[in-house]
Amino acid sequence: MTTKNNWLLIDDDTAFLGILQRALKRQGITATATQSHAEAVNAINADHFQRCVLDLNLAGESGLQLLPDLLDRQPGLEVLVLTGYGSIATAVEAMRRGAINYLCKPVTVTQLISGFDGVEAAPELRPEPPSVEEMEWEHIQRVLNEHEGNVSATARALHMHRRTLQRKLQKHSRWRN
Template sequence: MSERFLIIDDDPAFTRVLSRAMSRREFEVQVARSAEEAEQIITHWIPDYATVDLKMEGNSGLSVIPSLRSANPDMKILMLTGYASIATAVEAIKLGATQYLPKPADADEILNALHKVEADADVELTEQPMSVNRLEWEHIQKVLNENEGNISATARALGMHRRTLQRKLAKRPVKR
């Protein structure tokens, strides 16, 4: 019996490639294009592994993690996102994700992250501190998380116009 792998992501190209890669590795694969669709799938099909995209249409990927965890307490759950931040990583792990990876990530990186159980004290530390732009991104994500994703409340808390905040959130985060 093959292991089950659920991909929760709204990017059709990414899900097609990852689904094919996991099928080749002999996983039984299902794809959900939203957190809501994932909730429906797990009522009749319980996966052993799941990748969850953070930012999708409708509910955030964070919202489905507790349901995945309660459906199968031993499930390996990987939060995978192009909008990585410290705040969302912490929340994903608190909610029950096993690991957290920034996109882009290939099938081998995803499987390595899902199978990595022990923490690595020898993880490489960077010599360079975060740039001002990256610090701003991290702070915005933290305040957005504190306001449960409410853009207007976050803009008020940051003392900026709502449209300015929306423009900043629409951009990809800087790497460093």
């Protein structure tokens, strides 16, 4: 049986990487930290990893673009996508591209390990169901993605005035930042 003790961490947040790397070390897990697509490719070419924690946003690059490249180089690699801006559309896309799980930050090391092992989260760790506003936002994002970011086409598909949709997008953008 292969041990799951050699992980590749890919995130552009240096502080987060350091904290995560130290926390994993306390769990007996060796982790190589990288901050970009190029660093991750260099690391995966130089070493064999069983698991990978991939941030969705890498300094403006999408981690989803890196995901297939990682799996091409190491087909057995288990990839868990982490993000600070979760959406159903990106979760589905991550799974479609080969991720085994998708978690939203903040996340504890226990939740991260459980995310790989498929362990059901304890009741106190389960997220609350999404609010109506969050569900609306997820739907808007899904339709926007289907229309390749075209706001006018998305507004027509949602039977919504374009300016109303733009206000919702701006409001949510300010709320997330």
